[in-house]
Amino acid sequence: MNAPDRYAVIGHPVAHSKSPQIHAAFAGQTGQNLAYERLLAPLDGFVTVMRGFVAQGGKGLSVTVPFKLEAHGLADMLTARARAAGAVNALHIVDGRIVGDNTDGAGLVRDIEHGAGVALEGKKVLMLGAGGAARGAVLPLLQAGTASLTIANRTAAKAAGLAAGFAAHGNILARDFHALQGGFDVVINATSASMDDQLPPVRPDVFASGALAYDMMYGREPTVFMRFAAEHGADTRDGLGMLVEQAAEAFLLWRAVRPDTAPVYAALRAGDQ
Numbered sequence: 001m002n003a004p005d006r007y008a009v010i011g012h013p014v015a016h017s018k019s020p021q022i023h024a025a026f027a028g029q030t031g032q033n034l035a036y037e038r039l040l041a042p043l044d045g046f047v048t049v050m051r052g053f054v055a056q057g058g059k060g061l062s063v064t065v066p067f068k069l070e071a072h073g074l075a076d077m078l079t080a081r082a083r084a085a086g087a088v089n090a091l092h093i094v095d096g097r098i099v100g101d102n103t104d105g106a107g108l109v110r111d112i113e114h115g116a117g118v119a120l121e122g123k124k125v126l127m128l129g130a131g132g133a134a135r136g137a138v139l140p141l142l143q144a145g146t147a148s149l150t151i152a153n154r155t156a157a158k159a160a161g162l163a164a165g166f167a168a169h170g171n172i173l174a175r176d177f178h179a180l181q182g183g184f185d186v187v188i189n190a191t192s193a194s195m196d197d198q199l200p201p202v203r204p205d206v207f208a209s210g211a212l213a214y215d216m217m218y219g220r221e222p223t224v225f226m227r228f229a230a231e232h233g234a235d236t237r238d239g240l241g242m243l244v245e246q247a248a249e250a251f252l253l254w255r256a257v258r259p260d261t262a263p264v265y266a267a268l269r270a271g272d273q
């Protein structure tokens with residue numbers, strides 16, 4: 001057999017990344033001959049480590065915290081969704097050129113639709129947060145046919161800026177937390193509040209009957225936001241499925257084969273228990 005094509009996840013830290021496990025499972029399942037490793041780059045060493053890997057024949061990289069903006073800056077070409085996101089989480093080396101993509105938002109949309117089983121077409125969606133994670137999700141959510149996408153953020157001006165930037169792409173609105181008129185079908189927590197065990201300042205009536213409350217964070221325990229949403233009747237889902245789906249989108253970019261995410265998600269979830 002030929003030597004495997006090489007891929008890696010690059011970040012700082014990177015030791016706990018689940019990406020090697022996910023991509024090894026995808027490769028096994030689809031019969032793709034590839035190797036996937038971890039690259040720890042010093043905080044000021046992203047470009048050096050990344051270019052070194054490419055010089056050794058590396059075919060693609062997953063980019064994680066804190067290098068997604070730097071990766072956006074150095075790519076030779078950007079996909080439309082990477083340009084819209086302002087960040088890159090997947091690099092693909094094509095004929096020696098570095099193509100930057102962003103699969104996070106597409107991963108979120110796929111997990112909501114296929115993982116949670118909620119079709120976004122015609123839905124009223126509320127997104128909490130206006131940082132990098134929120135920005136990456138906006139275009140894919142609008143392209144999924146949402147009836148409206150409302151952005152609420154602690155710093156209101158950032159929500160307004162985000163909404164204004166995407167006004168040409170769909171029905172996107174910015175609202176203050178206290179001015180939210182209830183009844184959203186899908187409420188997405190794209191803030192980093194869950195990392196500090198904090199709840200964004202949402203009222204319980206933001207959840208329409210049967211709403212899905214989605215937290216981009218994941219872990220062993222439900223987040224504060226998920227517990228709050230469940231107490232007020234919403235279905236909840238954490239971001240583990242988004243993690244698997246964004247990886248699947250990167251795998252598709254690199255190998256032109258879409259892996260089956262369901263067994264990989266189930267294995268990761270079981271490993272979390």
Ligand code: ATR
Pocket residue numbers: 128129130131132133134153154155156158190191192193198199200201
């Ligand atoms: P990320 O890349 O994870 O999006 P970020 O760009 O630093 O990280 O953005 C963090 C987001 O979480 C912001 O929307 C932030 O709100 P501000 O713009 O007002 O800072 C939001 N956030 C963080 N902690 C929060 C909290 N405790 N309550 C509400 N929003 C919070």
